[in-house]
Amino acid sequence: MGMNAIRVIGDPVLRVKATEITEITENLARLTQDMLSTMYSAPGIGLAAPQVGVQKRLFVYDWGSGPGVLINPEIKDADGEWVFEEGCLSIPGLSWELLRPKQVHIVGVDLEGKEVSFEADELESRLFQHEMDHLDGVLLVDHLDEDQRREANKTLMGIGDSIGPPLPIVRENLGLSQSD
Numbered sequence: 001m002g003m004n005a006i007r008v009i010g011d012p013v014l015r016v017k018a019t020e021i022t023e024i025t026e027n028l029a030r031l032t033q034d035m036l037s038t039m040y041s042a043p044g045i046g047l048a049a050p051q052v053g054v055q056k057r058l059f060v061y062d063w064g065s066g067p068g069v070l071i072n073p074e075i076k077d078a079d080g081e082w083v084f085e086e087g088c089l090s091i092p093g094l095s096w097e098l099l100r101p102k103q104v105h106i107v108g109v110d111l112e113g114k115e116v117s118f119e120a121d122e123l124e125s126r127l128f129q130h131e132m133d134h135l136d137g138v139l140l141v142d143h144l145d146e147d148q149r150r151e152a153n154k155t156l157m158g159i160g161d162s163i164g165p166p167l168p169i170v171r172e173n174l175g176l177s178q179s180d
Contacts, residue, residue, distance in 0.1 A: 002034040004052035006042060009091050009139060009156060011053075018050050018057045018135045021071050024113050028058075032069045032111065035060045044089045046127045048134030051090050059131035063124055070116070073108035075132055082122055086130065088140040094155060098143050100129050 007013055021028065031054065039047035039060055048059040058071045080102030087095035104125045107117045120128050133139070141152055 002037065003041065004034055004038045006038060006047070006051050006089050007053055009141070011090075013053050013055070014050055014090055014134070014139060015137045016050065016055055017137045018048075018055045021056050021058060021109075024071065024109075024111060028056075028071075029111055032058070032060055036062070036067050039089075042089050045123075046131045047089060048131045050134050050137070057135050059135065061127055061131065063127050069111050070106070070108040070128075070131075071110065073106055073128070073132060073135070075104050075106050075129070077105040078129075079103045082126070084123070084126055086126060086140060088130070090134075091140055091156070094152065096140070096144060096148055096152075098140075100126055100143075104128055106132075 031049070035047050035049070035052060038052060039045075039062070045063045046059055046061040049056045057073065058069065059073070061068050061070070078101035081099055082102035083097055083099050085095050086098045086100075087093075102125060103119065103121045105117070105119055106128050107115065110116050118124075118128070130140070133142070141149065144152060
């Protein structure tokens with residue numbers, strides 16, 4: 001199995017809405033295996049295709065009950081509230097406490113083309129919501145309040161060298177104006 005480089009904040013590919021998958025192929029199955037390898041070595045519990053530069057609506061996950069793949073996922077319902085510290089493989093080393101719905105009902109397709117449906121709670125729910133955000137070009141920082149965004153901007157500008165080339169569009173990724 002191959003490994004993919006995980007794209008980090010500042011990479012424009014993370015801001016593009018992924019396209020629907022119309023056909024499940026051998027190449028797609030291989031991609032998901034590579035994504036699982038990448039996710040495990042990161043380490044993480046979920047990885048969306050845009051995070052490895054593929055603009056397709058799918059993500060892989062394993063939150064402790066074995067690996068899974070969800071193709072063309074859609075959240076049908078959400079309920080409750082849950083605050084939990086959340087990080088992202090595309091924003092290495094940082095995390096924030098965020099409020100998200102506690103439960104979600106998500107549907108999609110598996111690698112065999114079969115429709116699947118999950119009632120997810122707490123961590124599993126958060127995982128699915130987080131990966132869905134990636135498929136829509138939304139990053140974790142988009143959920144931060146104004147003060148958290150300012151702090152994130154300072155931190156991200158300071159760690160740019162440790163995660164790769166300077167992050168020229170961090171301001172835009174954080175939704176900050178030139179005066180912030």
